[in-house]
Amino acid sequence: MLKRFFIICSGADTDILEECSVGEQNKYAGIGATVFFTAVMAFIAASYALYTVFDNLYTSAFFGLIWGLLIFNLDRYIVSTIKKTGNVIDELIQASPRILLAIIIAVVISKPLELKIFEKEINQVLLEEKNEMTLANKTQIAEQFTPNIEALNSDILALQEEIDTKETEVNQLYDTYIAEAEGTAGTKLLGKGPVYKEKREKHDALLAELQQLKIDNKAKIQAIETNIVKLKGDYDTQIETTQPIINNFDGLMARVNALGKLPWLPSFFIFMLFLAIETSPIFAKLLSPKGAYDFKLDDQETALKTNVLQNKNQREAMLKTDYAINDRIYGDIEKEDELYNYKRKKARELMQLQADAFYKKQKNIL
Known part of the structure; x- marks a missing residue:
């Protein structure tokens, strides 16, 4: 039950992963656990930071929960959208925006916890x-x-x-x-x-x-x-x-400024710790070899892509054939005298009706 929950947290396709080996499942369970506990740390950090603002436990916990869920969703999205291609350069390029976002999230999470960890020193500065x-x-x-x-x-x-x-x-x-x-x-x-x-x-x-x-x-x-x-x-x-x-x-701002007046090295190491936690799921996927889950997922996506391309090409061929048939049909009809005489008769009747209508209109004006 817990393993399945962590797999869901990793953003992996559970149906595909059930067909893979236990080792492959454990890998994604570990990635999901990292995503989950990162969100828990974000919830704690945000709750403390908001408590310094609102000075109300329930309000801080409520908005901290929302922030934790947001971080959870972002981390899950980041990890799930990294695809194993087998090319390290392509994977790094693909992961670079996500690594940048992970750095930003790590800064946001670590700063409130630094305020709590160094609370006594900050109080002295204040x-x-x-x-x-x-x-x-x-x-x-x-x-x-x-x-x-x-x-x-x-x-x-x-x-x-x-x-x-x-x-x-x-x-x-x-x-x-x-x-x-x-x-x-x-x-x-x-x-x-x-x-x-x-x-x-x-x-x-x-x-x-x-x-x-x-x-x-x-x-x-x-x-x-x-x-x-x-x-x-x-x-x-x-x-x-x-x-x-x-x-x-x-x-909050006063405490952040007071934290800036303390030695930077401890804060830097705490930031590096959270940066490592936040980016660990990304690097875990980048460093791990392409496994059974990646092959099966690639097979499904390739099959779907091939089917879509086939349907698209078939519709284009049908449309092209339909154009050719219509051109040929109307070309043959163009040479038929019967259709010409029929349209000539109808055109004459239409012109007579227009002449009668114009005559009546002019007569009413006079």
Whole structure:
């Protein structure tokens, strides 16, 4: 049962193969088994590749099954259409397009399995790339907010410096009127005279301005600090919004690119393995000698081709003979007076009817 199934997978004619030896049957069963297991590997590879895209087991398995059946059908077609002619050059020319197609299929099958085999190494590469992308993302977002925050901080420093400058002036006036009262500066008269009062009033006026300036600038600084807090909140929000995009950067294309950054030799050997598996049925047929199955199949096809050519030549001969007979018959009829007189009579009647019809038409017009 299993042997017959593999023979069917090889694309061989089971009726012809049943008449061949057991060794010939085993050869085609082996070719069919290779075709079948190649399709199984294609199903596994496609399912894994699609799972990285859809992240759904059933959807991936469904489309992976379709892909596996497609590869099975292609391999079966490739193997079944290679005919043994006995001429190595002709067979290689005949098989060259099929070998090229087998190489393409091997690439498609091997790549998803490479992604699975080197999954840990790929995850490490992706982690490094995500870290770099995270830092770059924060830098790019910071470039949008940092200038505004720095400008607001500069405004706060300017307001604080304004207060400090005014406070210095007030302190200087305080020292001046105290020194006037003590008699150590100014008029150098001890006591609170007119000059003292004048300097005291000037100090008190500037002190009132300082207090009012502190109130005003404090309100402005609080408003600016509120804007800074809002900008920092917007910065954090944008980081939180964009970070999941970076965290999800592990799709099929990202993994393929990450695989390309790993050493190429292991991937190359895996590809060569699948290439050998994929092309093995083709080379098995090319390298094997022409067996009983090939002779019987060639005999059937040659017999059918001969029968078709015979029927075609016979129909052409019949058609040629029919043309010759018809030419001879009509040549003999052409010389008969009876047929001439009959057609002359009918032609005269037809012309009379046409003349009568024309006369009636003209009469109706008048």
